[in-house]
Amino acid sequence: MRTLKFLLRKELLQIFRDPAIFKILFIMPMVQLLILPLAADYEVKNINLGVVDHDRSAYSRKMVDKIISSGYFRLRDYSSTYAQGLKAIEQDKTDLLLEIPTQFERRLIKENESEILISVNAINGVKAGLGAAYIQGILQDYNMEIRMQWIQDLRFNRIPVIQVVPANWYNPNMNYRMFMVPGILVMLVTMIGSSFASNNIVREKEMGTIEQINVSPIKKAQFIVGKLVPFWILAITVLTMGLILARLVYGIIPLGHYVTIYIFATVYLVAILGLGLLLSTYAQTQQQSMLVSFFITMIFNLLSGLYTPIESMPAWAQMITWFNPVSYFIEVMRMVMLKGSGLADIRYHIFAMIGFALFFNGWAILNYRKRSG
Amino acid sequence: MKAIVVENIIKRYKAQKVEVTALDGISLSVDQGEIFGIIGPDGAGKTSLFRILTTLLLADSGYATVDGFDVVKDYKKIRRKVGYMPGRFSLYPDLTVQENLEFFAAIFNTTIKENYELIKEIYSQIEPFKDRRAGQLSGGMKQKLALSCALIHKPSVLFLDEPTTGVDAVSRKEFWEMLHRLKVQGITILVSTAYMDEATLCDRVGLIQKGILLSVNTPKGVISAFRSSLWAIRANEMYALMETIKADPAVKSCYPFGQYHHVTFNKKEQIEEHLNRIVKNGSFTGVEMFPIQANIEDCFMALMSN
Numbered sequence: 001m002r003t004l005k006f007l008l009r010k011e012l013l014q015i016f017r018d019p020a021i022f023k024i025l026f027i028m029p030m031v032q033l034l035i036l037p038l039a040a041d042y043e044v045k046n047i048n049l050g051v052v053d054h055d056r057s058a059y060s061r062k063m064v065d066k067i068i069s070s071g072y073f074r075l076r077d078y079s080s081t082y083a084q085g086l087k088a089i090e091q092d093k094t095d096l097l098l099e100i101p102t103q104f105e106r107r108l109i110k111e112n113e114s115e116i117l118i119s120v121n122a123i124n125g126v127k128a129g130l131g132a133a134y135i136q137g138i139l140q141d142y143n144m145e146i147r148m149q150w151i152q153d154l155r156f157n158r159i160p161v162i163q164v165v166p167a168n169w170y171n172p173n174m175n176y177r178m179f180m181v182p183g184i185l186v187m188l189v190t191m192i193g194s195s196f197a198s199n200n201i202v203r204e205k206e207m208g209t210i211e212q213i214n215v216s217p218i219k220k221a222q223f224i225v226g227k228l229v230p231f232w233i234l235a236i237t238v239l240t241m242g243l244i245l246a247r248l249v250y251g252i253i254p255l256g257h258y259v260t261i262y263i264f265a266t267v268y269l270v271a272i273l274g275l276g277l278l279l280s281t282y283a284q285t286q287q288q289s290m291l292v293s294f295f296i297t298m299i300f301n302l303l304s305g306l307y308t309p310i311e312s313m314p315a316w317a318q319m320i321t322w323f324n325p326v327s328y329f330i331e332v333m334r335m336v337m338l339k340g341s342g343l344a345d346i347r348y349h350i351f352a353m354i355g356f357a358l359f360f361n362g363w364a365i366l367n368y369r370k371r372s373g
Numbered sequence: 374m375k376a377i378v379v380e381n382i383i384k385r386y387k388a389q390k391v392e393v394t395a396l397d398g399i400s401l402s403v404d405q406g407e408i409f410g411i412i413g414p415d416g417a418g419k420t421s422l423f424r425i426l427t428t429l430l431l432a433d434s435g436y437a438t439v440d441g442f443d444v445v446k447d448y449k450k451i452r453r454k455v456g457y458m459p460g461r462f463s464l465y466p467d468l469t470v471q472e473n474l475e476f477f478a479a480i481f482n483t484t485i486k487e488n489y490e491l492i493k494e495i496y497s498q499i500e501p502f503k504d505r506r507a508g509q510l511s512g513g514m515k516q517k518l519a520l521s522c523a524l525i526h527k528p529s530v531l532f533l534d535e536p537t538t539g540v541d542a543v544s545r546k547e548f549w550e551m552l553h554r555l556k557v558q559g560i561t562i563l564v565s566t567a568y569m570d571e572a573t574l575c576d577r578v579g580l581i582q583k584g585i586l587l588s589v590n591t592p593k594g595v596i597s598a599f600r601s602s603l604w605a606i607r608a609n610e611m612y613a614l615m616e617t618i619k620a621d622p623a624v625k626s627c628y629p630f631g632q633y634h635h636v637t638f639n640k641k642e643q644i645e646e647h648l649n650r651i652v653k654n655g656s657f658t659g660v661e662m663f664p665i666q667a668n669i670e671d672c673f674m675a676l677m678s679n
Contacts, residue, residue, distance in 0.1 A: 006479030010468065017467050208463030212522070215427050216480045217452045 003218060007226030011200075015230060025196070029188040029238050033245050037180040044130040050077035050094035052085040057105035059146070066142050067098070072134050086119065095121045096131045108146070170338040177250050182333035183306040185242040189235050190300065190326055193269050195293040197231040197276030202289045205280075220368060224361075228273045235269050236262070255340030261333065264346060267353045268329050274360030275325075281367040300326040325356045374441050376530050376561035377403040377426065382435035384421050384584075395421040396432070397584035403563060403577075408556050410575030411565040412673065418584040419565040420460060423534045426563070427457045440529050453481070456528035460535040462515050466508025470499055470518055473507050474525060481526030491558065492521045495551055513544030520551065531555065533564040537571065549574045569670040578669075580676055587676050592669055599667040599675060601625060602644060605633035608657035617655045623647060626678055633661075635671060 015021055049067065053060050067073050073096075077088040085097045099117040108114040118135060122128040204210040213223060243261070246252040254261065276293065283289035303310075303317065304326040310318055321327045328349045335341035343350075384396040395418045403409040411419050424430035426439055428448035437444045440454045464473045474496070478485050489496075499517050502510065507518060516536060523531060533552075537545045549571065552562055556576075564575065572578045573592045580587040580595075590598065608614045615634055618627045625637040638644055645662075652660050667675075 003479055003482060006476055010465070010472070010476045013472065014465065014467050207466070208459055208461045209465055211429060211459050212457070212463055212477070213480065214429055215452055215455070215457045216477075217449065217482070218480045 004222055008229055011230040033242055036184050037177045044127050047073050047096055047131045048076040048094040049073040050085045050088045050097040052079050052082050052099045054102040055100050055104040059105040060100045063142055067138050070138050089121045178252055181246045181250055181252055182337050183330045186329045186333055187301050189239050190272055191297055192235045192238055193272035194276040197273050198280040198289045198293055199286050201280035202283050202286050231273055232269050239265055254337040256336035260336050260343055264332050271325050271353055271356035271360055274357055274364055277364040278360050281364055300324050304330050306330055328352055375402045376405045378438045380436045382432045384432050394584050399586050401579055401589055405561050406559050407576045408562045410572050410578040411581055412572050412578055413581035417581045420534055423532050427532055454529050456523035456531045458519050458523040458533045464507045469504050469506055471503040477522040478525045483526050488525055488527045491527055492524050496521045512540050516540055530561045535565055569673050572669045580673055582677055595672045599672045601637040603665050603667045604636045605665045606662040607633045609659040610657050614657055621651055
C-alpha cells in the first residue's frame with residue numbers, strides 16, 4: 001500500500017508540475033464544450049435560394065414569399081432563365097434553384113395541377129437533402145392552403161387529408177445542444193483516458209525511467225494501478241467540470257441521476273484506460289502512441305453515434321459499433337440525461353463495459369513485460 | 374560464495390534479418406566486496422551483460438547467478454538485492470532531488486531514513502539542492518543522485534553501466550573515490566567503462582570486445598603480462614613520423630599517446646638502433662625517444678589488436 005501511495009503521489013506531482021498538461025487537460029475541454037455544441041448544429045439554416053419565375057403571377061409570388069418567410073431560405077438570385085439560375089449555383093451564389101413554369105397559376109386553377117422544378121447543388125449532401133426536404137414541406141403546405149381556399153364551402157373534405165403533428169419526446173424543443181453536449185463530454189473523457197495514459201507510460205520508456213522501475217521489486221499490478229488511478233481521477237474531474245458547465249451554460253439538467261452517470265463512467269474509464277495501457281505496451285515512442293491513439297479515438301468518435309445516428313449506418317458498420325465502447329457511453333449519457341434512465345435500464349451497457357475493461361486490461365497486463373527476451 | 378557468476382552467456386539480436394552477436398560465450402566470476410571493471414569500446418556488449426545480470430534481459434543460452442540467485446528463476450529475489458544505474462540518466466527530471474530519492478526508496482520498500490548512513494557521504498553533497506528538479510542538475514550532480522537512488526535500498530551488488538561517461542575529470546575522480554568507500558562497506562560493484570585509465574582503479578578488470586572476454590586479471594597482472602618492449606617517440610612532424618614507423622615491417626604497433634607515439638616491435642633486441650634508422654631516413658626534426666614502462670592502456674591496446 002505504501003508503495004502504491006508513493007506511485008500515485010509521484011504521478012500526480014508530475015502531472016501538476018507540467019503546466020502544459022494542466023492547461024491542455026482543463027482549458028481544452030472547456031473551450032471545446034463552449035464552442036462545439038453551438039457551432040455543430042444539424043439544423044440547416046440560411047440556404048441560398050435562386051428563383052426563376054417564368055409565370056410572374058400572384059400565386060407564384062405568394063409561394064416564393066412563403067418559402068422565404070419560413071426562415072430557412074434566403075433569396076439570393078432572381079434570374080429570368082434557367083441557364084442563368086444554374087450559373088448562380090455554379091458560382092456558389094445559391095444552393096437551390098426553384099423554377100416556376102409559365103402558366104403556373106393558370107394550370108393550377110384550370111387543371112387543378114401544376115409542376116415546378118427544384119434543382120439542388122448536391123455537393124454538400126446534408127444541405128442538399130435537408131434543403132430539398134424543407135422546400136417540399138413548404139410547398140405541400142402551400143398546396144394545402146390553396147386547396148382549402150377553393151373547397152372551404154364544402155362541408156366535408158373531398159380530398160382526404162392526413163395531417164402529421166410530431167411530438168418530440170424526451171427533447172420537446174428539439175434542442176440540439178441537449179443532444180450534443182453529453183456526447184462531446186464523452187469524447188473528451190475518452191481522449192484523456194486513452195491518449196494521456198498511453199503517452200505517460202511511453203514517456204517513461206523514452207526517458208529510461210521504466211528500466212529503473214522494472215529492476216525494482218515492484219509488482220506489475222502495483223505499477224499498472226499506479227498509472228490507472230491518477231488518470232481515472234483526472235478524467236472524472238474533467239467529466240465533473242463538463243457536467244457543471246452543461247448545467248450552468250446550457251441549462252442541461254439530467255432527468256436521471258448523476259450517480260448513474262458516475263457509476264457508468266467509472267467502469268467506462270477502466271476500460272478506456274486499459275486501452276491506453278495496451279497501446280503503451282506496444283508503442284516505443286510518444287509519437288507512435290500519439291498517432292495510434294489519435295487514429296483509434298477518431299474512428300471511435302465517428303462511429304459512436306455522436307454525429308450520425310448508428311441506425312442509419314450500413315449493417316457492417318453497425319457491427320463495428322458493438323465493439324466501440326464510446327458508442328455505449330454516448331447512448332448511456334443520452335439515456336440518463338434526456339430520458340431519465342436508471343441503473344436497471346443501462347445494465348446491459350454496464351455488462352458490455354465490464355467486458356471491455358477485462359479484455360483491454362487483461363491483454364495489457366499479459367503484454368506488459370518487466371523484461372525483454 | 375561468489376557475488377556474480379557468469380557461465381557461457383550468449384545473446385544475439387536480430388536487426389533487420391542480420392543477426393548480431395552481442396555476447397559470445399562470456400564467463401566470469403566476481404568475488405564479494407570486489408570492484409570488477411568491464412572495459413571495452415562502444416558496442417562491445419557491456420550493456421547487454423548488465424541487462425542480463427539485472428534481470429531485464431533474457432540470455433539466449435548460458436547461466437548466471439547474482440548473489441547466489443539464478444537470474445532467470447530467482448529474478449524476483451535479485452531485484453531486491455541489486456542496485457542498477459543505467460548508462461543513461463534515467464531519473465524523473467520533473468521531480469526534485471529529494472522526491473526522486475523518496476520515490477526510489479518507496480518502490481524498494483524502504484525509507485531514506487533507514488539507509489541514510491549508506492548514502493550520507495554522496496547525498497550530503499547534493500543535499501543543498503534537494504528542492505531542485507533533477508533535470509536541472511549538472512552532469513556530476515546527476516550521477517551522484519543516480520548513485521544515491523541505486524544505493525537507497527542497501528543493495529549487496531551494485532551494477533554501474535558507464536557511470537562516468539560524459540562526466541568531467543574532477544567528478545570522475547570523486548566518483549571513483551565514492552566507489553572505494555562503498556567497497557569498504559562490503560558492496561560488490563560491477564562497473565563498466567570505456568575509459569581505460571579507470572581500469573587501474575578496479576580490483577580486477579575484464580576486457581571485452583565484440584562480445585568476447587579477452588582477459589580477466591588484476592590491473593597489475595595485466596601490466597606484467599605485457600611482454601613486448603615499449604618505446605615512446607616524438608618529433609616535430611608527428612603525423613609523418615607515425616606513417617613512417619607504421620610502414621616498417623619490424624614494427625608491431627604504433628599509436629598516438631599524449632605528446633608521444635607509443636611503438637612496439639615484433640623483436641626484442643636492437644630496438645633503439647632500429648628506431649634511429651627509421652628516423653634518420655625520414656629526416657625528422659626535434660626527435661626524442663626513450664623506452665617506457667607499459668601502462669594499462671598500452672596493455673589493452675596490445676590485447677585488442679591481437
